[in-house]
Amino acid sequence: MLKQRLRRPWPWSRFAGVSLAAGLSAAIAGCGPADESPVPPAETTLAEQQSPLLTQVTSFGSNPGNLQMFRHVPSGMPANAPLVVVMHGCTQRAAGMEGAGWSNAADVYKFYVLYPQQQSGNNMTSCFNWFEPGDINRDRGEALSIKQMVDTMKATYSIDPSRVFVVGFSAGGYMVPAMLASYPDVFSAGAIHSGGPYRCAESMNAGFSCMSPGVNRTPAAWGDLVRSAYPGYAGPRPRVSIWHGTSDYTVNVMNLTEAMEQWTNVHGIDQTPDTVETVGGFPRKVYRDGAGRALVETWELTGMGHGVAMDAQFQFPGGTGTAACGSVGAYLNDVNLCSVYHQAQFFGITGGGGGPTGDTTPPTVNVTAPANGATVSGTVNVTADAADAVGVTRVEFLVNGEVVSTDTQAPYAFAWNSAAVSNGRHTLGARAFDAAGNQATDNDTVVTVSNSGGPPAPVTVQFASILADDGYLKANADGSGAALGFMTNLALGRGTDGKYNRSFLSFDTSSLPDGATVTRAFLTVGYSSGSGDPWSTPVGNSLVIDVKTGTFNAANTEVADWAAAATASRVAVIDRFSAGTKNSADFSGAGLSAINKTGKTQLRLGFAQAQTATQYLFVRDGANAVLTVVYTP
Incomplete structure (x- = not known):
């Protein structure tokens, strides 16, 4: 019908x-x-x-x-x-x-x-x-x-x-x-x-x-x-x-x-x-x-x-x-x-080509060499044991979670060129599959690679925001009528005066080596207080981050900063949170390039969409706002 x-x-x-x-x-x-x-x-x-x-x-x-x-x-x-x-x-x-x-x-x-x-x-x-x-x-x-x-x-x-x-x-x-x-x-x-x-x-x-x-x-x-x-x-x-x-x-x-x-x-x-x-x-x-x-x-x-x-x-x-x-x-x-x-x-229906076997028990697998905690260099023989009642069809070897080799017959092994990764700690793993499509992974072997002249290991540094340079501004949706807000914690959202807020966090990132390649960055902020639910009106709101190489103006936070041009806009988002701390998504490539290696880096935070009623969020600044940067020298 x-x-x-x-x-x-x-x-x-x-x-x-x-x-x-x-x-x-x-x-x-x-x-x-x-x-x-x-x-x-x-x-x-x-x-x-x-x-x-x-x-x-x-x-x-x-x-x-x-x-x-x-x-x-x-x-x-x-x-x-x-x-x-x-x-x-x-x-x-x-x-x-x-x-x-x-x-x-x-x-x-x-x-x-x-x-x-x-x-x-x-x-x-x-x-x-x-x-x-x-x-x-x-x-x-x-x-x-x-x-x-x-x-x-x-x-x-x-x-x-x-x-x-x-x-x-x-x-x-x-x-x-x-x-x-x-x-x-x-x-x-x-x-x-x-x-x-x-x-x-x-x-x-x-x-x-x-x-x-x-x-x-x-x-x-x-x-x-x-x-x-x-x-x-x-x-x-x-x-x-x-x-x-x-x-x-x-x-x-x-x-x-x-x-x-x-x-x-x-x-x-x-x-x-x-x-x-x-x-x-x-x-x-x-x-x-x-x-x-x-x-x-x-x-x-x-x-x-x-x-x-x-x-x-x-x-x-x-x-x-x-x-x-x-x-x-x-x-x-x-x-x-x-x-x-x-x-x-x-x-559970990939049963080796002859139809499903009904087997739902995964195989066992274990990396047997090198030993957990070992220091290795050059070409390393990585081995694993795997067993299953139905039969193991293959074993995949992983380095830092990425499949790098596959072996279909015991003894399961491959020759790993450790010089292909940077010096430092790396995780070795193995994933076994049986004839019914079940799988199991052993991923708890950590080794330290030490190759003479090998690529340097990534370096992770954290920067707390500069309390004296942090602040927030409130303005009309088009940026007009901007005024300085209070400097105790940072406001985001829409205040009782109908104006919208943008907050600023400054970091001294000059300690990054001039020749460093920044490979990852994210911001961690802490919840202070709030009013209403700024995340839900409009539905699914989120915070967005703009990056400025240096500061948005020569002096500390100024009213013109509210709508000033950023070096890179919307480089990452921060999803909803109402307590504790929250990490942003990783910065985009443009955001990574905007991090200043010779002076300050300033971030501007605001909600992606303007709220339709009075509702705002306060986040902590200073030592409670941390920019994490990962780089290779």
Whole structure:
């Protein structure tokens, strides 16, 4: 049956002066740059859009969401196979995500793939309606249609009900938590790619703020939204893998943090990662329960924009022929990392090519040489022991969390050229994989590299702000009417006089060597007091930092500094905090270059968006404000 409801027109007035395609692209998550994936015309036929690997299913229940259903069934399927539901982004069809490699992976590891597809009659840019309450709640709208598709697959094929998973990109990525929250009795795990937390928005307009700058809530508040989706449910909750490009300007990467906070809270674990490592050049963090089970993981795709991470040269282990990760296309970014493979590993369905083994026990692994605490130089023989009841398929060796070598046969070893790193302390590790895709990492061997003439070790220095030079100014939003504020702690936000505040911190960074290369810098500030909630109006506010080589004016803080030009603007942000201390994000390259090696460096802090009511934050200055700089001589 068709969906009987009226879709509101898009707010075209927001996009006056831009093309129709660009307006649609800006309108909702997943649209991205207009020239990457133009809006498909309504009359485009499925045959022109779909992959030959996909088959349409035309009957799958009452279908209150008016969606379409496609499936991929590999040959030679075993009994009790897994099922993966894959959801596309805006302006895409099912084939858009099929191209990421899910059907190829299914052929190797023997699982079924279900591809829901949106229709332009439901959403003008073919987005799943992740912001509509009628589509994201249990047994309603699009959520129910997708669940009915799962039921149809179960009725047609031999599917293990304990191994049903859901993944999605962008708008599909926002629908993933809707399915996990609404149907924890159906899905065992999910992967959110460039999406966000459940019920981040419940209207189209709120969707804009959710996408960017993002919505900040406490982990408990986010968790309550999930728990309210199926009141009374007391069973296990799905595990969640969260992926996001750090340069995603369509869906702010803040959504990764908020989704992590939501699902760690749902699982009753904290927001401190138990494993922090680099895989394929990208940071991966794992959040485990007391038994060591990975319940939530995050992948920060450094420098990647709005898209799905893939690797066109990657061959699925255990496969034959051309079982590649996928192919480059709209929103499919070749960053030499196959997200499909790692998400399938997280689900536990990469069972060596012969189908899932049912093994969920990870192997054991231990770096055996060199010894922890050893001093090494030149070429070093690094060895590891690894064992597993099913069998170890490979061992990866890591230096400082980065994979540098792989060995597939015991004894596991590689020759490490220690001269490739700087003198000083470095961490050696090993990661073992078994035939079922389980993995374990040993990453606690620290050695000191000492090579004659080798690169110098990085140096970390900290600078406290100069209390006499610190201060804050208040002015109109355009910078006019500026006046000096009090000099006891620093005010940020909007005062009772309706003026906005900018605060200044000065640091004497002249002790940095003239020839030093600054590789990292961040600011630590301490909470003093506040009034109202300056972080929430506008929603998802944050502090931004400008850097001045020297000071904004020749003298100490002056009224003209409020809107004076910076050497580098918005070099880092400081996310919400209401007690203790908080580190900023690492400074951008421009921010690093602006740090003065011959005199003072001054930072200007202000909220990214002006508050709509009286609400402000006081932060501590002087010894309580610290600029940390890492450099190589």
